[in-house]
Amino acid sequence: MTRSTPSIGVALLGLGNVGGGVVRLLDDNAHAIQARLGARLHVRAIAVRDPDKAQRVVEVDRALLTDLEHAIARPDVDLVCELIGGTTDARRAVLAAIAAGKHVVTANKALLAEHGAEVFAAAEAAGVDVYYEAAVCGGVPIIRVLREGLASDRVEALWGIVNGTSNYILSTMTETRRAFADILRDAQALGYAEADPALDIGGGDAAHKLAILVGLCFGTTVDVHAIPTEGIAPVAPIDLAYAERFGYVVKPLAIARDHGHAVEARVHPALVPGNWLLADVSGAKNAVYVQSYALGGSMYYGAGAGMLPTAMAVVSDMIEIGRNMYARAAGAPVRPRPAEARPLLPLADIRTKYYLRFGVVDQPGVLGQLMTILGAHRVSIAQVVQGTGEPVQVVVVTHEAREGDMRAALAEIDRLAVVCEAARVIRIAG
Amino acid sequence: MTRSTPSIGVALLGLGNVGGGVVRLLDDNAHAIQARLGARLHVRAIAVRDPDKAQRVVEVDRALLTDLEHAIARPDVDLVCELIGGTTDARRAVLAAIAAGKHVVTANKALLAEHGAEVFAAAEAAGVDVYYEAAVCGGVPIIRVLREGLASDRVEALWGIVNGTSNYILSTMTETRRAFADILRDAQALGYAEADPALDIGGGDAAHKLAILVGLCFGTTVDVHAIPTEGIAPVAPIDLAYAERFGYVVKPLAIARDHGHAVEARVHPALVPGNWLLADVSGAKNAVYVQSYALGGSMYYGAGAGMLPTAMAVVSDMIEIGRNMYARAAGAPVRPRPAEARPLLPLADIRTKYYLRFGVVDQPGVLGQLMTILGAHRVSIAQVVQGTGEPVQVVVVTHEAREGDMRAALAEIDRLAVVCEAARVIRIAG
Numbered sequence: 061m062t063r064s065t066p067s068i069g070v071a072l073l074g075l076g077n078v079g080g081g082v083v084r085l086l087d088d089n090a091h092a093i094q095a096r097l098g099a100r101l102h103v104r105a106i107a108v109r110d111p112d113k114a115q116r117v118v119e120v121d122r123a124l125l126t127d128l129e130h131a132i133a134r135p136d137v138d139l140v141c142e143l144i145g146g147t148t149d150a151r152r153a154v155l156a157a158i159a160a161g162k163h164v165v166t167a168n169k170a171l172l173a174e175h176g177a178e179v180f181a182a183a184e185a186a187g188v189d190v191y192y193e194a195a196v197c198g199g200v201p202i203i204r205v206l207r208e209g210l211a212s213d214r215v216e217a218l219w220g221i222v223n224g225t226s227n228y229i230l231s232t233m234t235e236t237r238r239a240f241a242d243i244l245r246d247a248q249a250l251g252y253a254e255a256d257p258a259l260d261i262g263g264g265d266a267a268h269k270l271a272i273l274v275g276l277c278f279g280t281t282v283d284v285h286a287i288p289t290e291g292i293a294p295v296a297p298i299d300l301a302y303a304e305r306f307g308y309v310v311k312p313l314a315i316a317r318d319h320g321h322a323v324e325a326r327v328h329p330a331l332v333p334g335n336w337l338l339a340d341v342s343g344a345k346n347a348v349y350v351q352s353y354a355l356g357g358s359m360y361y362g363a364g365a366g367m368l369p370t371a372m373a374v375v376s377d378m379i380e381i382g383r384n385m386y387a388r389a390a391g392a393p394v395r396p397r398p399a400e401a402r403p404l405l406p407l408a409d410i411r412t413k414y415y416l417r418f419g420v421v422d423q424p425g426v427l428g429q430l431m432t433i434l435g436a437h438r439v440s441i442a443q444v445v446q447g448t449g450e451p452v453q454v455v456v457v458t459h460e461a462r463e464g465d466m467r468a469a470l471a472e473i474d475r476l477a478v479v480c481e482a483a484r485v486i487r488i489a490g
Numbered sequence: 491m492t493r494s495t496p497s498i499g500v501a502l503l504g505l506g507n508v509g510g511g512v513v514r515l516l517d518d519n520a521h522a523i524q525a526r527l528g529a530r531l532h533v534r535a536i537a538v539r540d541p542d543k544a545q546r547v548v549e550v551d552r553a554l555l556t557d558l559e560h561a562i563a564r565p566d567v568d569l570v571c572e573l574i575g576g577t578t579d580a581r582r583a584v585l586a587a588i589a590a591g592k593h594v595v596t597a598n599k600a601l602l603a604e605h606g607a608e609v610f611a612a613a614e615a616a617g618v619d620v621y622y623e624a625a626v627c628g629g630v631p632i633i634r635v636l637r638e639g640l641a642s643d644r645v646e647a648l649w650g651i652v653n654g655t656s657n658y659i660l661s662t663m664t665e666t667r668r669a670f671a672d673i674l675r676d677a678q679a680l681g682y683a684e685a686d687p688a689l690d691i692g693g694g695d696a697a698h699k700l701a702i703l704v705g706l707c708f709g710t711t712v713d714v715h716a717i718p719t720e721g722i723a724p725v726a727p728i729d730l731a732y733a734e735r736f737g738y739v740v741k742p743l744a745i746a747r748d749h750g751h752a753v754e755a756r757v758h759p760a761l762v763p764g765n766w767l768l769a770d771v772s773g774a775k776n777a778v779y780v781q782s783y784a785l786g787g788s789m790y791y792g793a794g795a796g797m798l799p800t801a802m803a804v805v806s807d808m809i810e811i812g813r814n815m816y817a818r819a820a821g822a823p824v825r826p827r828p829a830e831a832r833p834l835l836p837l838a839d840i841r842t843k844y845y846l847r848f849g850v851v852d853q854p855g856v857l858g859q860l861m862t863i864l865g866a867h868r869v870s871i872a873q874v875v876q877g878t879g880e881p882v883q884v885v886v887v888t889h890e891a892r893e894g895d896m897r898a899a900l901a902e903i904d905r906l907a908v909v910c911e912a913a914r915v916i917r918i919a920g
């Protein structure tokens with residue numbers, strides 16, 4: 061580095077896996093980053109909980125280690141990179157950084173999904189940037205694509221595989237036809253799933269990401285806790301087999317659609333057509349399929365987690381903030397208008413196709429009863445397969461129907477004496 | 491529009507399909523664009539060859555129609571959008587716009603592939619932006635992804651399906667097993683192929699796009715005419731059948747790899763593994779699969795052509811230039827350093843796997859002769875299938891070998907008396 065190279069001061073909050081990746085990437089790609097930015101990204105402080113901890117993900121100069129307050133307050137820090145996670149300390153740190161006039165990069169989806177409106181309003185008032193590419197789909201630059209690449213377009217709907225753990229488990233179940241609990245245990249042993257996997261497999265992590273995508277695509281904020289969210293645990297190997305028979309694959313989806321007056325958003329496992337690109341997104345990979353007015357269908361695919369992919373997204377955000385800093389006029393930059401509030405479409409009002417599996421007693425006329433009740437509730441049938449065994453498995457693929465109608469039909473069916481087990485429902489997407 | 495809304499003056503050069511799409515999109519999405527940019531994109535002039543032409547793609551105010559010089563020179567024009575195509579008038583117009591201090595958006599891949607260095611140097615000297623998202627893969631924001639999304643990463647290699655016409659023809663051949671010439675005739679009738687399809691099916695269009703991608707990813711300029719380029723015409727239905735038998739699909743690829751001292755770049759049809767995402771990119775769609783240091787494999791997929799997808803990329807570039815204009819300080823912005831010149835790797839030195847098909851006379855010992863010659867040239871065999879018919883078809887899939895060695899072996903084989911027709915070669919990718 062020559063003496064004349066300008067530099068941008070960075071404070072890292074947190075030095076876990078992603079923080080370590082950021083340090084490594086800034087070092088490995090220093091030359092290329094400096095060539096692209098025309099400046100050096102210089103880490104001036106790293107906030108850690110315990111500065112005396114012996115083992116770290118990467119070697120760093122111990123003189124850089126400090127606490128949150130000191131890292132944020134340093135006058136030579138222009139940009140604060142929040143990698144501590146959670147929504148309490150992280151929220152406080154991010155708001156403090158913004159108040160101190162520092163730009164912010166964060167990978168924290170929970171923070172943005174729960175407190176995004178507060179964070180963005182504070183940044184707007186302070187005239188600083190908040191970038192968050194790593195918060196959704198790790199290294200896949202989906203935020204940048206939606207914000208800039210499709211800036212002139214209008215997103216109508218999107219379908220995302222945004223949780224790698226769920227996708228890994230369902231992909232492995234599909235390949236091996238082994239049960240959910242078995243695969244989860246293996247995934248935990250291999251480090252593909254957390255010791256407490258609830259947020260991943262329960263869909264909460266995907267709901268956080270979906271709330272961020274909805275805000276970006278539809279210009280509205282949604283209450284993340286109001287997003288209908290179902291995990292993958294109820295998906296049984298037999299469902300995967302029937303799905304395949306009908307030409308589908310089961311994937312963990314986050315789905316959003318703009319209805320104008322309202323916004324549809326939901327997280328659940330879904331059958332997707334085997335010839336759709338999303339069907340081939342396997343293992344721990346992430347992808348988002350976007351349907352927009354001008355471009356039509358487009359898809360963005362890659363590593364949704366991992367040390368270097370996530371760090372890559374963080375450092376690319378730093379570079380963009382650096383470019384903005386050098387380009388920005390003295391006055392505040394032009395910013396998009398505040399989001400309009402729009403309600404979430406009630407789950408009962410969504411329309412989709414359904415995969416329904418019933419366990420019934422083996423006697424004549426049962427199938428007719430099921431069909432009659434579904435028909436009475438305006439749920440029209442595309443395909444039916446009646447298996448064998450005890451109870452007999454009846455699997456139905458419907459045409460598009462209203463969720464409320466379908467649920468009313470199921471409530472009635474589940475009360476029939478000939479029905480042995482509650483109906484299994486998986487929505488169909490694409 | 492309220493009176494206080496700032497506006498950015500735009501001159502459109504050309505009002506064909508894409509120009510018409512730009513006018514339509516600026517109109518259809520005016521509200522959203524203004525909300526995102528904080529300013530209005532105002533078309534102040536449209537340069538057309540014949541202002542008196544009766545029929546146009548879209549209705550426009552006739553008072554806007556003018557010639558190139560006047561459109562560029564207007565003092566209320568900040569941004570010139572070049573959509574006239576070709577490399578003569580377009581080059582002159584773009585350089586004139588830059589000299590006049592106007593920002594430029596272009597969808598012209600030929601211009602950038604052939605005169606990119608000149609155009610970017612002029613823009614750098616004048617302190618204006620040149621954006622060109624629509625030049626590669628139409629609406630798929632691959633330029634933005636590579637420049638910004640992966641700004642902190644290092645691209646190692648890429649494989650692109652970047653010509654929709656070639657992909658449409660090969661996809662349809664794969665589905666129907668009909669011959670190339672038949673499908674091409676149908677595609678022309680349907681408007682999926684130009685009346686003169688040479689640039690598309692011969693690979694020239696893909697080579698232009700690859701030259702742009704190489705410049706962006708590897709920071710070097712390559713002579714587009716030096717890129718080894720082969721079209722799809724020689725691919726026969728029998729090759730598609732054998733490819734499928736080996737688990738492959740034939741796709742029209744543009745391939746680049748960074749070798750440090752040199753850069754590999756080539757355009758040709760290739761066998762790709764059936765389980766690779768690129769194998770599922772069918773019809774006229776485009777996709778680029780990127781292998782990078784930090785992110786690993788990622789893919790970007792969508793419409794590579796068409797009125798609205800291409801116009802969408804153009805208008806998104808306009809929005810970004812508008813943002814830059816409002817954000818830019820009085821001084822010149824920081825720009826990346828000029829590209830380093832690096833040689834193209836000679837085709838003889840590339841290493842890949844090959845699909846080879848030989849037509850030989852039906853007599854014992856022929857297979858042995860072929861294998862012996864391949865082995866003598868260090869071309870190691872992975873699989874062999876011997877068909878029937880007259881001549882007998884021998885199909886070989888090799889391990890990775892040096893192109894020069896493989897060519898030397900084929901030259902020797904083609905001289906054998908038992909060989910009835912010149913060997914067919916298709917490289918294998920992925």
